[in-house]
Amino acid sequence: MLVTGGDGFVGGHVVDGLVTAGYTVGVVDNLSTGNLANIDTHINRGSVGFVKADIRDRDVMGKFVHDVDAVVHLAAVVSVPFSLENPRLTYDLNVDGTRDPLASCVRSGVKKFVFISSYSVYSAPQYLPVDGAHPTCPISPYASSKLDGERCCEEFNERAGLDVVVLRLFNVYGSRQTLGEYSGVITKFLECVKRSRSLVIYGDCSQTRDFVSRDGYIAHSVADTSRARKAFAYSPRVPIEEGLQNLLLDRRCATR
Numbered sequence: 001m002l003v004t005g006g007d008g009f010v011g012g013h014v015v016d017g018l019v020t021a022g023y024t025v026g027v028v029d030n031l032s033t034g035n036l037a038n039i040d041t042h043i044n045r046g047s048v049g050f051v052k053a054d055i056r057d058r059d060v061m062g063k064f065v066h067d068v069d070a071v072v073h074l075a076a077v078v079s080v081p082f083s084l085e086n087p088r089l090t091y092d093l094n095v096d097g098t099r100d101p102l103a104s105c106v107r108s109g110v111k112k113f114v115f116i117s118s119y120s121v122y123s124a125p126q127y128l129p130v131d132g133a134h135p136t137c138p139i140s141p142y143a144s145s146k147l148d149g150e151r152c153c154e155e156f157n158e159r160a161g162l163d164v165v166v167l168r169l170f171n172v173y174g175s176r177q178t179l180g181e182y183s184g185v186i187t188k189f190l191e192c193v194k195r196s197r198s199l200v201i202y203g204d205c206s207q208t209r210d211f212v213s214r215d216g217y218i219a220h221s222v223a224d225t226s227r228a229r230k231a232f233a234y235s236p237r238v239p240i241e242e243g244l245q246n247l248l249l250d251r252r253c254a255t256r
C-alpha cells in the first residue's frame with residue numbers, strides 16, 4: 001500500500017491501521033505540514049518505507065506506485081483559509097496532484113485508488129444529516145479542488161477501469177492534530193483550555209459544526225454515515241467526551 005500524506009494527522013492514523021492489518025506500507029510526503037514523528041516507530045521497525053518527495057513529482061510517483069496494490073491519497077492543501085489566499089497552489093496540488101498519481105496508477109496496474117475528499121464539497125446543506133446523494137456546491141478553492149479531484153477519480157474509473165473509492169471526511173479530531181494558524185476548532189479550544197484562556201466563538205452559536213462564520217466556511221454540517229456503515233461496517237467507537245479527554249491528555253498535541 002502506498003499512502004501519500006502519510007506523515008500528516010489523518011495519514012499517520014491510516015498508516016497505523018494498515019500496519020496493524022498486516023500490509024506492507026510505503027509513504028510519500030514532502031513534510032510541508034506533516035511530521036515524521038507520526039510514523040517514525042514504524043520506520044524504525046522496518047514496517048514502513050518513507051520517501052520525502054512531492055506528489056507532483058511524476059518520476060518519483062511513477063517509481064513508487066510501480067509495486068503497490070493500492071494507493072491511499074491524502075496529500076493535499078488542507079486548509080480553507082489557506083486555499084482562499086492561495087487558489088492556484090490549491091488547484092495545482094489538489095487537482096493536478098490527484099490526476100498525476102491516478103495516471104501513474106493506471107500505467108502501473110495498481111488495483112485501487114482511495115481518494116480522501118471532504119464534506120466541504122456540500123456547502124450549506126439542504127437537509128441534515130448530509131448523505132452521499134446531497135447536491136454539491138463548493139464555496140472555496142479548497143472545496144472545489146476536492147470536488148475536481150473526485151471527478152478525476154470518476155474519470156479514471158470510467159475511462160481506464162481503475163477501482164476508485166472516494167471518502168468525504170467530516171471534521172476529524174484526535175491525537176497528532178497540530179496547533180497552527182489553520183488548525184481546527186477543537187485543537188484551538190483545547191489549547192485555550194490548557195492555557196486557561198477564554199474560548200473565542202465566532203458567529204451566533206447556532207452552528208452545528210464549526211463555531212465560525214468565517215469566509216468559506218459552512219454553518220451546518222452533519223453527516224449521514226449509513227452508507228459507510230453498510231459498505232465497510234463503519235461505526236464511531238469513541239464518544240466525543242472520551243475523545244476530547246484523551247486528546248487533552250495526549251502529549252503529542254504539540255504546539256507548532
Ligand SMILES: NC(=O)c1ccc[n+]([C@@H]2O[C@H](COP(=O)([O-])OP(=O)(O)OC[C@H]3O[C@@H](n4cnc5c(N)ncnc54)[C@H](O)[C@@H]3O)[C@@H](O)[C@H]2O)c1
Nearest residue numbers: 005007008009010029030031032033034054055075076172
Ligand atoms: N482533518 C480533517 O478534519 C479533514 C476533513 C476533511 C478532509 N480531510 C482531508 O484529509 C487529508 C489529510 O488531512 P490532515 O488533516 O491529516 O492534514 P495534514 O496537513 O496533517 O496532512 C497532509 C499531509 O500531506 C502532506 N503534503 C502536503 N502537500 C504535499 C505534497 N505536495 N507532496 C507530498 N506530501 C504533501 C503534508 O506534509 C502532510 O503530511 C487531506 O486530503 C484533507 O483534505 C481532512
